[in-house]
Amino acid sequence: MLELSTDELYALIISFLLPFFRIGAFLMALPLFGSQLVSTRVRLVFAFVLAIIITPLVSIPQYDPISPAFILLIFEQLVIGIVLGFVVTVLFQVFSLAGQLAAMKAGLGFAMSNDPANGVSVATIGQYYMTMAGLAFLGTDGHLVMIEYLAESFEYWPIGSGFDSQRYWDIVMLGGWLFEKGLLVVLPLAVATLILNISFGIVAKASPQLNIFALGFPVIMLFSLLFIWIMLQDFLDIYRLFFQEMTSWLQETWGISSNG
Numbered sequence: 101m102l103e104l105s106t107d108e109l110y111a112l113i114i115s116f117l118l119p120f121f122r123i124g125a126f127l128m129a130l131p132l133f134g135s136q137l138v139s140t141r142v143r144l145v146f147a148f149v150l151a152i153i154i155t156p157l158v159s160i161p162q163y164d165p166i167s168p169a170f171i172l173l174i175f176e177q178l179v180i181g182i183v184l185g186f187v188v189t190v191l192f193q194v195f196s197l198a199g200q201l202a203a204m205k206a207g208l209g210f211a212m213s214n215d216p217a218n219g220v221s222v223a224t225i226g227q228y229y230m231t232m233a234g235l236a237f238l239g240t241d242g243h244l245v246m247i248e249y250l251a252e253s254f255e256y257w258p259i260g261s262g263f264d265s266q267r268y269w270d271i272v273m274l275g276g277w278l279f280e281k282g283l284l285v286v287l288p289l290a291v292a293t294l295i296l297n298i299s300f301g302i303v304a305k306a307s308p309q310l311n312i313f314a315l316g317f318p319v320i321m322l323f324s325l326l327f328i329w330i331m332l333q334d335f336l337d338i339y340r341l342f343f344q345e346m347t348s349w350l351q352e353t354w355g356i357s358s359n360g
Contacts, residue, residue, distance in 0.1 A: 114160075115155060115158075115160040118158075118160060118173060118174065118177055118259050119151045119154050119155050119158050119177075119254065119259075120147060120155075121174055121177040121178055121181065122177040122178070122181040122184075122250075122253075122254075122259075123147045123151050123154065123250065124143070124144065124147040124151075124181065125177065125178045125180070125181025125182050125185070126181040126182075126185045126250050127143045127146060127147050127181075127185070128143065128181075129181065129182045129184075129185025129188075130185040130189070130246065131188060131189050131191075131192040131234065131237070132234050132237065132238070133243075134185065150247065150250075154250075154254070157251070158259065159254075159258060161173075161260040173259065173260060176259075176260075177259065180253070180257055183267070183271060184249070184250060184253055186271065187274065187346070187350070188246055188346075190274055190275075190277070190278050190346075191343065191346050192230060192233050192234070192237075194278055194281045194282050194285070194342060195226075195229040195230055195232070195233040195282075195285070195339075196226045196229065197226075197278065197279070197282035198229055198281075198282045198283075198285035199223055199225040199226025199227065199230065200223050200225075201282065201286040202225050202226075202229075202285075202286045203223035203224065203226060205289055205290050205293045205324065206225070206289070206293070206320070206321055206324030207321045207324070232332075232335055232339075236335070236336055236339040237339075240339075240340065240343070242343065249350065256354055267354065270353050270354070274349070277345075277349070281342055285338060289324060289328065292324075292327055293320055293324060296320055296323060297316070297320070300316040300319075300320075
């Protein structure tokens with residue numbers, strides 16, 4: 101029968117808490133799992149199970165649990181977990197941004213819907229793109245890759261390593277990647293609607309007596325919806341490309357690799 105002394109049990113609990121805080125913060129910041137659609141109780145249970153699995157593989161520094169240094173260590177794990185989850189959130193925000201831009205180009209910027217996951221109002225096309233990205237994330241086992249990514253984070257960002265400002269600057273620079281990919285997704289639609297608007301402008305100039313812009317608005321809207329529907333056949337390939345770029349960024353910038 102396994103017997104543990106009071107000191108050993110106390111040390112085991114302390115060593116479990118630090119990975120638990122990082123994993124819990126990561127799940128709170130992770131898309132889908134961190135949304136309002138998943139209850140806090142479910143996330144805590146999931147974080148508890150992951151912490152039990154990961155804790156034996158983690159090197160825990162020796163700290164007095166009743167000290168300011170240990171409290172600072174807990175805060176460090178919370179910040180690291182949020183930062184790691186934010187990296188994955190950037191991937192989803194690419195499609196949210198692309199949907200917002202597509203809605204503006206299609207004249208559907210007024211068509212807003214409530215996002216039940218985040219509790220905010222977004223363009224309907226942006227919400228649709230986010231839903232598609234979530235299905236692609238789960239369908240391609242992205243959640244399993246992210247769990248592996250979280251487990252390996254204890255190697256390249258160990259407990260007690262401190263707050264490396266370079267890593268936070270890397271997160272800031274990742275914002276440029278977000279806007280770049282969001283514009284690339286919507287660029288074909290933007291060019292198509294621009295050509296259509298130029299065509300209507302030429303017709304209106306040639307025949308001023310025609311109220312061509314009154315007809316042009318519904319035509320552009322229908323054409324944009326048709327164009328978005330055609331683009332959906334390549335949505336999964338676009339998602340896979342962006343997901344691979346994100347994992348490559350993690351490997352090149354922070355030195356983390358994944359077998360997923």
